[in-house]
Amino acid sequence: MKGQKVDLIVHNAKIHVMNDAGSVYDAMAIRDGEIIEVGPERQILNKYRCDEEIDALGKDVYPGLTDAHGHLLMYANQKLGVDLSGAKSMDEVIYRCEKYYAKSSNKFIIGGGWDESLWSNDSVPNNKRLSEVFKNIPVCLYRVDGHAALANQFLIQKAKVSEGKIDGGEVKIENGAPSGLLVDNAINLVSKHLPAYPLNQVKDAILEIQEELLQYGITGTHEAGIDFKHIQLFKSMVSSGKYHLELYAMLMNSPENRAFAAKNGPYRFRNLSIRSFKVFADGSLGSRSALLKKPYSDDHQNHGLLLTSVYEMRKIAQFCLKNGFQMNTHGIGDSANALVLEIYKNAFERNPDHRFRLEHSQIIDPADFSKFSQYAVFPSVQPTHATTDQRWAEKRLGKDRLLGAYAYKSLLRQYGMLAIGTDFPVESTNPFYTIHAAVQRKNPKNEPLNGFLVKESLTFDEVIRGMTIWAAFSSFQENELGSLEKGKKANFVIFDKPLESKSTFDQNYAWMTFIRGKKVYSLNEL
Numbered sequence: 001m002k003g004q005k006v007d008l009i010v011h012n013a014k015i016h017v018m019n020d021a022g023s024v025y026d027a028m029a030i031r032d033g034e035i036i037e038v039g040p041e042r043q044i045l046n047k048y049r050c051d052e053e054i055d056a057l058g059k060d061v062y063p064g065l066t067d068a069h070g071h072l073l074m075y076a077n078q079k080l081g082v083d084l085s086g087a088k089s090m091d092e093v094i095y096r097c098e099k100y101y102a103k104s105s106n107k108f109i110i111g112g113g114w115d116e117s118l119w120s121n122d123s124v125p126n127n128k129r130l131s132e133v134f135k136n137i138p139v140c141l142y143r144v145d146g147h148a149a150l151a152n153q154f155l156i157q158k159a160k161v162s163e164g165k166i167d168g169g170e171v172k173i174e175n176g177a178p179s180g181l182l183v184d185n186a187i188n189l190v191s192k193h194l195p196a197y198p199l200n201q202v203k204d205a206i207l208e209i210q211e212e213l214l215q216y217g218i219t220g221t222h223e224a225g226i227d228f229k230h231i232q233l234f235k236s237m238v239s240s241g242k243y244h245l246e247l248y249a250m251l252m253n254s255p256e257n258r259a260f261a262a263k264n265g266p267y268r269f270r271n272l273s274i275r276s277f278k279v280f281a282d283g284s285l286g287s288r289s290a291l292l293k294k295p296y297s298d299d300h301q302n303h304g305l306l307l308t309s310v311y312e313m314r315k316i317a318q319f320c321l322k323n324g325f326q327m328n329t330h331g332i333g334d335s336a337n338a339l340v341l342e343i344y345k346n347a348f349e350r351n352p353d354h355r356f357r358l359e360h361s362q363i364i365d366p367a368d369f370s371k372f373s374q375y376a377v378f379p380s381v382q383p384t385h386a387t388t389d390q391r392w393a394e395k396r397l398g399k400d401r402l403l404g405a406y407a408y409k410s411l412l413r414q415y416g417m418l419a420i421g422t423d424f425p426v427e428s429t430n431p432f433y434t435i436h437a438a439v440q441r442k443n444p445k446n447e448p449l450n451g452f453l454v455k456e457s458l459t460f461d462e463v464i465r466g467m468t469i470w471a472a473f474s475s476f477q478e479n480e481l482g483s484l485e486k487g488k489k490a491n492f493v494i495f496d497k498p499l500e501s502k503s504t505f506d507q508n509y510a511w512m513t514f515i516r517g518k519k520v521y522s523l524n525e526l
């Protein structure tokens with residue numbers, strides 16, 4: 001018997017290591033869930049032996065992809081509720097709710113995914129018809145971006161919602177009374193009056209999402225905001241042996257979560273890593289609650305909303321620095337991003353390697369771009385937002401402000417890295433949509449024909465780095481994840497077709513997906 005015994009050899013492959021040199025090799029050896037060596041075919045086959053060899057048939061092998069900004073829990077809840085995505089009118093929204101309720105054992109309706117920009121008259125919705133149809137149960141329907149919700153009258157009354165503005169939110173008023181439409185922090189007024197789904201249903205839904213991600217070669221996600229009770233939920237999922245994905249969780253800014261962080265410091269439990277906080281600086285462009293320096297081009301009285309005060313954000317930054325945590329702040333509007341950059345300046349002065357992230361970095365005043373490099377602020381972007389929003393972004397912002405919008409190349413030039421994700425379920429989990437959006441600047445229907453703001457296109461290599469090695473950097477995991485080098489976790493995907501970006505969208509899938517050396521998905525074993 002020749003060679004050292006290992007657990008797995010992958011050979012006859014095109015292994016894209018994603019190291020600085022951009023190396024491509026034919027074979028790799030894996031033991032105890034880690035890569036022992038990657039190199040030329042003969043070198044690996046002569047040096048090692050194992051019971052299971054995989055002939056990759058010359059296919060592309062990449063580090064398992066990371067979705068650097070997603071919401072497993074929100075997606076699970078969406079799966080358990082009524083799906084309103086793509087609905088073409090309020091009538092269709094109500095019809096889908098009725099159909100769902102007829103089959104549901106629960107005495108409430110929670111839905112998500114509606115987008116009034118797809119309706120024939122894209123006017124601001126109210127709850128009038130919804131309240132007529134559902135008189136005696138709570139109904140809460142979230143907008144696709146999660147930054148607005150429509151609550152029926154029953155729920156509005158149960159939660160004793162009255163009129164007016166609240167800090168970082170708004171209760172929309174029609175004819176002197178709440179219309180049912182709630183924006184940003186106003187949603188919290190009703191959400192606490194909604195029942196939760198049974199835990200086993202949530203877990204099953206997360207496992208279903210895991211299958212969806214593995215078929216695309218995604219082996220890890222950064223969960224953008226969890227409550228304290230969810231730490232236990234994810235720990236029990238990890239322990240169950242059925243949950244395989246690497247999970248980098250961001251904690252919401254609550255007293256219990258801060259106590260957890262202060263007590264534990266950066267926290268590891270197998271493939272669960274917790275060392276960051278998620279903070280909301282502002283809302284969304286779709287809901288016109290992103291905080292802008294100048295008013296909306298299609299709503300001249302409105303600048304948007306600041307969701308967390310500057311004082312509070314500064315306090316969280318101090319807390320994170322003290323406890324070895326990272327701060328990941330949601331910033332859409334140019335004003336919100338400018339405020340966060342100034343807060344991060346102080347963090348930089350205390351710790352130049354803070355890696356504080358700006359989630360979305362969506363609209364940046366051109367005068368502010370250089371602050372990303374000056375204060376070492378890590379941009380975290382979702383290229384499919386650009387190609388989804390292109391239908392109406394100019395209406396909201398005007399032509400001039402588009403110069404600093406969805407400006408991924410400019411951000412990359414400043415910081416030298418990007419963390420790339422999808423913000424699922426706001427967008428699809430499909431990473432090939434992300435590649436197409438980032439490189440071609442088109443949606444999967446290849447719209448717009450010549451691409452949206454194509455000056456800000458990334459190269460194919462850059463977008464893959466954003467989903468692998470840079471995503472690992474953005475979560476302090478570059479020594480374990482993100483490339484196929486000796487000593488790293490054997491998280492990798494063999495793609496069914498060559499992985500590339502063409503001017504016309506072409507769907508791909510994983511042929512096999514591995515996490516820590518274990519095959520967790522195979523196209524041929526479906």
Ligand SMILES: [Zn+2]
Pocket residue numbers: 069070071224423
């Ligand atoms: Zn998000």
